[in-house]
Amino acid sequence: MSSHISQDRHGWPAALGVGAAGGLRFDGVDLGELARERGTPLWAISRATIEANWRALDDAFRERWPRHEIAYSMKTNDVLAVVALLHGLGARLDCSGAYELEAAARAGVPSSDVILNGAGKSEQALTLAARRGVRQVNVDSPDEARRLDRIAGAEGTRVPCTVRVVLGHERLLARDPSYERSQRAADKHGSDRLSGQALEAIEAVAGSRNLDFVGLHHHVVFPGYLSDYTPDRALAQHGESARELCELANEARRRFGVTVDRLDVGGGVRAGGELLVAPPGAPEQSAWHRLPTAVAFADAVCGAIEEFLEQDALPLVQLESGAHMVWDAVVLLAAVSELKDAARRDEPRRRYVYLDASTMMFMSRGGMRMGHPVVPVARPLADADSDWPVDLVGQTCMADTIAEGLALPRLEPGEVVALLHQGAYCETLSTQVNSIPRPEVVLLDDGTVTVVRRRETLDDVHARDSVPAALLAGRSASGGPPEIDSPA
C-alpha cells in the first residue's frame, strides 16, 4: 500500500507532535479542539515552522557567503500574514505581476523590498515598478528591456534590472537527458542563452538610458514537480545553474564591460525534512525523499560561484524562495463525511473515505505530484486496522483523489484528519468548483490561534455574478443569506 500515511512521523515538522492526551498538536495547539472550535475544512499555519524554515536557509547562506539576501516568493502562499511574517524576519519579496506588487503593499512590504518577476509583464506592472521604485525588475526579454526603458524615461526614474536567463544545461543533459523535461517547463520565462538572446537582453539593458544593469537571474524549477526526484539531482541542478549563470556573466563582462553585482538564483530549493512525491493515479510511484540540507544547497550554489565567476567584486547572491519557507508549515484539517466500501466483482476490495475537503483546494496534488501525508488527529499514532487499501476522496464531482491506497485505522464519519504539507501552491492554485467556498486560514503561534483569512462564503464565490432580470422572468432569485455558510 502507498506511503501517504504518516503515523511513523515521516514528514512531521518539529512543531507537530502528540500531546499528553494523545491528540495531534501543532505549534502548541490541539488540532482536534481547533477543528471543533473553528470547523472544517481549515488551514492551520505554524509560525514556529515558518521561522525555522527561514532560519535554516538564511543561516546556511550567511555562513557560506558574506553577501546574500532571500526574497519570499509570494505566489507560493499569498496569505498576507505569511508575507508580513517573512518580511519581518528579513525577507524581501518576489512578486509576479502588478497584482502581487499591489498586494505586497497591503502586507506592509515597501516597493523598495520587492523584486518584480513575470513573463509578458503588463504595461501596468512595469509602470508601477518604475513609479514606486522596486528593488529590481528581472527583465524577461530584449523587448521588455526596451519597454521598461521607455516607461522609466516617461516616469523620470531609473530602474535596477537583472536579466532572466533560460539556461542551456548542456552538461546536465549530457549526463541525464531527462533533465529536458524539467527545463522546458520554464522556457517561456527569460531570454535564451544558447541562441544569444540573453546577451541581446543584457546589451539592451546595459545600453539603455534609464535602466541599470545589476545582474543575472535564473529560476530552477523544483525537480520533484516534473521528473523523478532525487536529492543529488536537485543539488546538481542548482550547482550547474549557478555555474552557467557565471559563465554568461563572464561573457557579458568581456563583451560589454558589465559587472554582475547581483546573482539571483531563483527558487526551487526544498531543504531539510522528508518530502512525499506522489503522482496521482500511480500509488506505486509515490515515495518519500530525504531532502538535501540547506547547507548542501548553499555549498552547491556558492561553490560554483567561487569557482566560475571571473570578477574580483563579490556579487550579492539572491534567492527567491517559496516552497521551502512554507511547505510543511501548514496542515489542512478535514472531517470524514462518509465511508463506502467498493467491491467490484473483478477488483480487490477498496474503501472510500469521503472528506469535506477537496483536491480542488490544493492543486499541488494533481498538478505538481506532491503528496499530502494523512494523520488522524485524535489518534495520530494508531495502527492500520484494515487490510484493504483506503482511498481518501474529496467532495467535488471532479476526479478528486486526495490520497490513494492507504493503510489507515478505520475512520468514522465526523473524525478529523490532518493533511500535511499544505503550505506551498495549495490555496493559491485552488478553485471553487461546485461553488464550494474555500476554507478559513488560522495562524498558530505557541498555543494561540488567530484567524488570518476568513472562511469564504457563497456570497464571495458568486460576488461577481448578476442575473439579468429578463432571464429570471416570472421567478425570483433567492437573496437571503444562505443556510450553509457556517461550517458543520
Ligand SMILES: Cc1ncc(COP(=O)(O)O)c(C=O)c1O
Ligand atoms: C521566478 C520564480 N522565483 C521563485 C519561485 C519560487 O520557487 P520555489 O517555490 O520552488 O522556491 C518561483 C516559482 O515558480 C518563480 O517562478
